Amino acid sequence: MEPVLSRDPRTGEVRAEMGLQADTAAVDAAVRAAYATVDLLADRSKRSALLRAAADGVEARAAELIAAADAETALGVPRLTGELARVAYQFRFFADIVDDGAFLGVVVDELDPSAVPPRPALRRWKVPVGAVAVFAASNFPFAFSVPGGDTASALAAGCPVVVKAHPDHPQTSELAAATIRQAAEKAGLPADVLVLIHGYQAGSDLVRHPLISAVGFTGSIPGGRALFDLAAARPVPIPFYGELGSLNPVVVTERAAQARPDEIAAGLVASYTLGQGQFCTKPGLVLVPAGPAGDELTGKAAAAAAAAAPGALLDGRMREHFLAGFAARATAPGVRTLAEAGAAPADGTPQAVRPGLLEVDAADLTGGLLEECFGPVTVLVRYRDTADAEAVLARMAGNLTATLHAEPGESGAAAWLARLSRFAGRVIFGGWPTGVAVAPAMTHGGPYPATTSPTTSVGGAAIERWLRPVTYQTVPPELLPAELAHPGS
Amino acid sequence: MEPVLSRDPRTGEVRAEMGLQADTAAVDAAVRAAYATVDLLADRSKRSALLRAAADGVEARAAELIAAADAETALGVPRLTGELARVAYQFRFFADIVDDGAFLGVVVDELDPSAVPPRPALRRWKVPVGAVAVFAASNFPFAFSVPGGDTASALAAGCPVVVKAHPDHPQTSELAAATIRQAAEKAGLPADVLVLIHGYQAGSDLVRHPLISAVGFTGSIPGGRALFDLAAARPVPIPFYGELGSLNPVVVTERAAQARPDEIAAGLVASYTLGQGQFCTKPGLVLVPAGPAGDELTGKAAAAAAAAAPGALLDGRMREHFLAGFAARATAPGVRTLAEAGAAPADGTPQAVRPGLLEVDAADLTGGLLEECFGPVTVLVRYRDTADAEAVLARMAGNLTATLHAEPGESGAAAWLARLSRFAGRVIFGGWPTGVAVAPAMTHGGPYPATTSPTTSVGGAAIERWLRPVTYQTVPPELLPAELAHPGS
Incomplete structure (x- = not known):
């Protein structure tokens, strides 16, 4: 098998060898080990203890985790410190959800002879789907990787997890996996509630394994779609919860451009260059009015973009894709x-790139500009009137987010928001899409290709992906699980 | 195009021609007509008015609908009268759900600067996914067809519906569609909130149409899987909510066989011969203990089966499949x-068949006996001990239901129920799986192939299949939909 290599994206050099990629037998062993823990994970108090111990664990090993992640991703210590704090917060957030129990969705129907047909006594709740696969993302070595939202929500649901590490941060992944496995043991559970594997082919084997019941994925459209297709083609198809890509359009009204050109220009450039533009919620297309107000906003954005700091991307392949993607868009008619x-290039960062900014009239917008370009670039699309903007929005595929900048009391703002909500899972007013809160009301998902299924991978509702309903009919209370026998107690 | 034929299954004769099957252009026109009503269906008060008018409508036309359905399905007036009453009840049940609004899933998060990352003000609810396709089932010309649960739940969610009629009851389908379309107009909505099409190829065209956002299906594994595969292979894949097949195993404990041989034998035969065994919840495999108590139960079941009335199946193809399926199972080792x-054959029913009953020792159970045989037959599997029964249960695919007959206070009953819940969406104690209540706590769905996705097609939660979440971030209340601006009011 191929070795697993840890690389420094600032230089492109290999840092360390991290063992071997998993072959089919190793994937099978990983899945069986995780699957064997399903029954033990049924204990909710142990699950919440595991999640709290995982939060404590990543905090205790923060220095080591952040150092490894920075060396492997070049995302920088401040950002990674924040990301790890978010991960700890998220584990505790899901621990509270497990303890609360509302996610079980208990519904009690008493006998009702007057219903048509007559209704027997029914009690419904939700149970874990079984062992699940999680694919780590390149761009969040913590929050969408081994210790991330898919892992936390799946463990909260009671599903053991086999994580396929992302090749951009194998060392970070190993450290995080060891941390969670230790947390499991502290909570009185087997370490194998989480098993880590590496390797491209291993990912395909994992999705096809008969003991895997669902998949969580964050990544690119080509990679995600290939795995989605594998999941759908299995003898027993399984749900594939993939977050694949998003353009995250922004609409700036004429009045907003007039009122707040500095604020909007600065906010936009800060948002699309955050983390070197390597966010699934990066604003990739901005509808800016034609005319003087839009011109002023555009000029300020260009100045801010030129002043933005260069930095390394996550790996050499992304760097190539970004530079080629920028060139292709810049030379479009x-x-x-x-x-x-x-x-x-700079000292210590020979692989660094500079952010780009493009502009096009709405009438000239070609299809390639409607595709996500991962990295620090966005496209300002100048529109003459509402119809011009609407023609652009009508071409939108599904998106994670859509954003409106309008002024207080501006007529038409509600109509814009309704229009944006047709193709996006999250609609933002007066802010920026980067930054996804871990909260009960969050939606991080949207129509395809934003996600492959209309769910969320961030926030409280993310747990719903790993559950299925079971109804008990005319079962005496003494034979029911405690949560169903005594709901609310 | 081929004509649409209405046939009498009692004789196999053609009753009437019902126009032509839809070609690709006709399917496109149907989808566009339905899609054009999406915005109008956003009005919840009109949606509940439509559902109540549909209930009134099917009641007003009950005699006509039942006569057509009996002529096309041979299911008999009493059963069809009950099925239509259920349909009216179900429309009103969903009207209440629409008015109540809890299905919108409104969640409000206030600004929380202490969260990590800080949480902006968020409001989440669920919106309709768009126009959807519904495939009618052969065996329920009302309750799982044009006026059935998929249609009622989709309209309740706010999704216009294009229904693909089942070829076994085109005339009934036309009558039901006309009834619902009239109800829409009474409620101030366009008739095209529901559009009916006929034809095999039309079904494929419908699933592939870019303006269709989800599919509901009830039918066979081969037909459902083919459409599932089409839905997954689209450029934009869509959710396919298919109910494909279920064996619905029953476990009878030694003590239950000793205590209630007459009741269990009579109940079993009544359940598996109900509607000539053409229920997706028909008990198709019954674990009966070896030894004298099981022998007595088996003997009583054989006598009841021999005395059960013959009847026609839904169509000639099903009759052939049933007779061939019985013969294949009866001659297995x-x-x-x-x-x-x-x-x-009998006067007026030359196509009638007699129910069958088979028996096999658990050790001799071959794979073919684990596949559903649609029609009036079940297989008694004699087990020597718990391990013998467990070996059979370990071979179960996903099921809609699983049933336990045990005695009060019997040790091990809870363990049996837990075991059965691993592969079934509904677990029944001391009853029979046929008969599915329309209720908030119902689950009519289970692991594949019972359903293609862990959801329910019956009961209040069926509406969830046709919704997707949208979160509004930092949107001023005056720009929000009323349900989000003033939740609970």
């Missing part, structure tokens, strides 16, 4: 380059 | 025939 993306 | 299924 009618596109004007406001800030030129390109290589920007 | 170790299988004993307790009641011989076969043709039983």
Whole structure:
């Protein structure tokens, strides 16, 4: 088998070898080990203890985890410190959800002879689907990887997890997996409630394994769609919860451009260059009005983009894709380059790139500009009137987010929001889409390709992906699980 | 195009021609007509008015609907009268759900700067997914067809519906569609909130249509899987909520066989011959203990099966499949025939068949006996001990239901129920699986192939299949939909 290599994206050099990629037999062993823990995970108090111990564990090992993640991703210590704090918060958030029990969805129907047909006594709740697979993402080595939202929500649901590490951060993944496995043992559970594997082929084997009941994935459209297709083609198809890609359009009204050109320009550039633009919620297309107010906003954005700091992307392949993607968009008919993306080598960061900014008239918008370009670039689309903007929005595929900048009391704002909600899972007013709160009311998902299924991978409702309903009919209370025999107690 | 034919299954004769099957252009026109009503269906008060008018409508036209359905399905006036009453009840049940609004799943998160990352003000609810396709089932010309649960729950969710009629009851389908379309107009909505199409190829065209956002299906494993595969292979994949097949195993303990041989034998035969065994919840495999108590139960079941009335199946193809399926099972190694299924022509019903009953020792159970045989037959599997029964249960695929007959206070009953809940969506104690209540706590769904997705197609939660979440972030209340601006009011 191929070795697993840890690389430094700032230089492109190999840092360490982390063992071997998993072959089919190793994937089978990993899945069986995790699957064997299903019954033990049924104990909710142990599950919440595991999640709290995992939070404590990542905090205790924060220095080590952050150092490894920075060395493997170049995302920087401040950002990674925040991301790890979010992970600890998220584990505790799901521990509270497990203890609360509302996610079990208990519904009690008493006998009702007047119903048509007559209704027997029914009690419904939700049970874990079984062992699940989680695919780690490149761009969040903590929050969407081994200790991330899919893992936390699946363990909260009672599902053991086999995580396929992302090749951009194998060392970070190993450290995080060891931390969670230790937390499991502290909570009186087997370490194998989480098992880590590495390797491209291992991912396919994992999705096809008969003891895997569902998959969580965050990544690209081509990779995610290939795995989605494998999941759907199994003899027993399983749900594939994939977050694949999103353009995250922003609409700036004429009045907003007039009122807040500095604030909007600065906010936009900060958002699309955050983490070197490697966010699934990066605003990738911005509808800016034609005319003087839009011109002023555009000029300020160009200046801010030119002043933005260069940095390394997550790996060499992404760097190539970004530079090629920028070049292809910049040379499309009618596109004007406001800030030129390109290589920007510096001491210690020979692989750094500079952010780019493009502009095009709505009438000239070609299909390629409607596709996500992962990395620090966005496209300002200048529209003349509402119909012009509507013609662009009508071409939108599904999105994780859509954002409106309008002024207080502006007529038409509600109509814009309704329009944006047709193709997005989260609609933002007056802010920016990067930054996804871990909260009960969050939706991080949207129509395809934003996600493959209309669910969320962030926030309290993420747990619903790993559950299925079971109804007990005319079962005496003494034979029911405690939560159903005595609901609410 | 091929004509649409209405046939009499009692004789196999053609009753009437009902126009032509829809070609690709006709399917496109049907979908566009339904899709054009999405915005109008957003009005919840009109939706509940539509559902109540549909209930009134099917009641007003009951005689006509029942006569057509009996002529096309041979299910008999008493059963069809009950089925239509259920349909009216179900429309009103969903009207109440629409008015209540809890299905919108409104969640409000206030600003919380202490969260990690800080939490902005968020409001989440669920919106309709868009226009949806519904495939009618052969065996319930009302309750799982044009006016059935998928249609009622989708309209309740706010999704216009294109129904693909089942070829076994085109005339009934046309009458039911006209009734619902009239109800829509009475409620101030366009008739096209429901559009009916006919034809095999039309079904494939419907699933592939880009303006269809989800599919509901009730039918066979081969047909359902083919459509599931089409839905997954689309450029934009869509959820396919299919109910495909279920064996519905029953476990009878030694003590239950000793205590209630007459009741269990009579109940079993009544359940598996109900509607000529053409229920997705028909008990198709019964674990009966070896030894004298089980022998007595088996003997009584054989006598009841021999005395059960013959009747016509839904169509000639099903009749052939049933007779061939019975013969294949009866001649499998170790299988004993307790009641011989076969043709039983009678005056007015030359296509009638007689129910069958088979028996086999658990050790001799071959794979073919674990597959559903649609029609009036079940297999008694004699087990020597718990391990013997467990070996059979370990071979179960996903099921809609699983049933336990045990005695009060019997040790081990809870363990049996837990075991059965691993592969079934509804677990029944001391009853029979046929008959599915329309209730908030119902689950009519289970692991594959029972359903393609862990949801329910019956009961209040069926509405969830047609919704997707949307979160509004930092949106001023005056710009929010009323349900989000003033939750609970």
